[in-house]
Amino acid sequence: MEKFEGYIFTALCSTNFLISCLLFSRVTREQREPYMDEIFHVPQAHKYCHGKFNEWDPMITTLPGLYLVSVGVIKPVVWLAGLTGQVVCSTAMLRFINLLFNCGNLYLLYLLICKLHQREKTRTTSRRVLSALSLSSFPVLYFFNFLYYTDAGSTFFILFTYLMTLYGCHKASALLGVCSILFRQTNIIWVAFCAGTLVAAKMDEAWRVEHTKKRDEKSPPSQVPLSFSGAKKVVLFMLEFLTSPSHVKAVLLVAWPYAAVAVGFLVFVLLNDGIVVGDRTSHEACLNFPQVFYFFSFSLFFSLPVSLCYHRVLRFLQALKKQPIFFLLITGLCFLLVWKFTFVHKYLLADNRHFPFYVWKRLFQKHELVRFLLVPAYVFAGWNFLDFFKSRSLFWSLAFLACLLAATVPQKLLEFRYFIVPYLIYRLHMPLPSLPRLILEFLLYTLVNAATIYIFITKTFHWPDSTAAQRFMW
Helix, strand or coil, rough: HHHHHHHHHHHHHHHHHHHHHHHHHHHHHHHCCCCCCCHHHHHHHHHHHHHCCCCCCCCCCCCHHHHHHHHHHHHHHHHCCCCHHHHCCCHHHHHHHHHHHHHHHHHHHHHHHHHCCCCHHHCCCCHHHHHHHHHHCCCCHHHHHHHHHHHHHHHHHHHHHHHHCCCCHHHHHHHHHHHHHHHCCCHHHHHHHHHHHHHHHHHHHHHHHHHCCCCCCCCCCCCCCHHHHHHHHHHHHHHHCCHHHHHHHHHHHHHHHHHHHHHEEEEEEHHHCCCCCCCCCCCCCHHHHHHHHHHHHHHHHHHHHHCCCHHHHHHHHHHHCCCCCHHHHHHHHHHHHHHHHCCCHHHHHHHCCCCHHHHHHHHHHHCCHHHHHHHHHHHHHHHHHHHHHHHHHHHHHHHHHHHHHHCCCCCCCCCCHHHHHHHHHHCCCCCCCHHHHHHHHHHHHHHHHHHHHHHHEEEEEEEECCCCEEECCC
16 A cells, blocks of 8 residues: 555545444434344343353344454453443444444455556556445445444455455455354355355466467457357356366365365254254245346446446447347346246335335335336346456356355345345446546435435334334335
8 A cells, every 4th residue: 555545545544434433423312222133133242241152032043243243342342441331232332343344344445446456556546545435335334334233244254255365365264254154144155256266267267278279269258259159168168177176176275265164154054954043934045036136226226326328328229239139038038037036025015114115115016017117127237237247257257146146036035235245246346437436426325325314313203003213224
């Protein structure tokens, strides 16, 4: 990090932390008692604070990573400060842990941007810094910095895991991956992604060697023809690679720490008789393929300032004109998946405190044909999303898409929080946008954050059977 850039980034971190602390203070004053999922997390953290590690709330479905980190941070601070009474492990103190994770996420995002875009180091200081700031204020993630949820910590450890993978510190990466799984079991998918990037790199190397030997086209792997023959070629190559003892050995020599994590996770699943701990009735896996379409639409909205322009729309129209049969087949497949594989979770229809409730009620439930009318928008959103992977290798893109499908499709509940990690990985790998576009992105995120926090604080309502104030949130 250059000296001047270091000063700028340090000042930015300090300012970000100060503003977040002010917002944290306001949110905590307005909502002092545990809210939503906090009614499970906070009492469980209290048990850990009092050393009752063998007591567990059966309604909690994640592993105790958040509570262990909270106790590990709070207990030394309480001892050093000589604090006693109710302030110890209070709701406010527990929530403050996530503000610390927010600072960590900002720093990790900056380091990831520097690593991923190190070829663009000249005259990009302001763009790197502003990209990190913008992504750390990503609305769905930023909001949960003020509540005692697992999202900030889960994201922190996944970003840290990926950073260590990029630097080749695979043992440290695997250990951090275990920490991320302790926050949310589905993070095993993103640990697998980190391992998948290593496999993809080996495949890229083998692909280039094979093409050089055959004196075939010397284009990079991402330039495989978009056709049946091209897909067949890639599938056959992958099967040959994965069944080759020498290639498998070369991969395992590098990726064995991740394999050890995978084996450990498999043992956990077998002993636990599933991924979910606690209440399993509300977290049943299904093949909810439209979740991918929701994610593409979500990504299109939040990347709008940095991804969309007139020329991109024009390129999409040209692609439609050039390959009409391909897009017709894709559209037909999307219609089929929406028709046969749309699942609606009971919480989505019942809990009017979440924004997805209103998205579903005011859009999808307007008419039964709405979900089909949105298919062309899904196709464009998907094309826009995938178009940015043209700069990545084919095998890296396949690894990411496989993990994206694994992270979204089995989820029955439409929950925007599940989109945080895949969106951040997608956005981190986009070419560094221009400064005006980054400013627009940051303004969009700031406006959304301001609106959601304002609504959460001021727009309370009451249920007929409860005196407690209810609030709107992600």
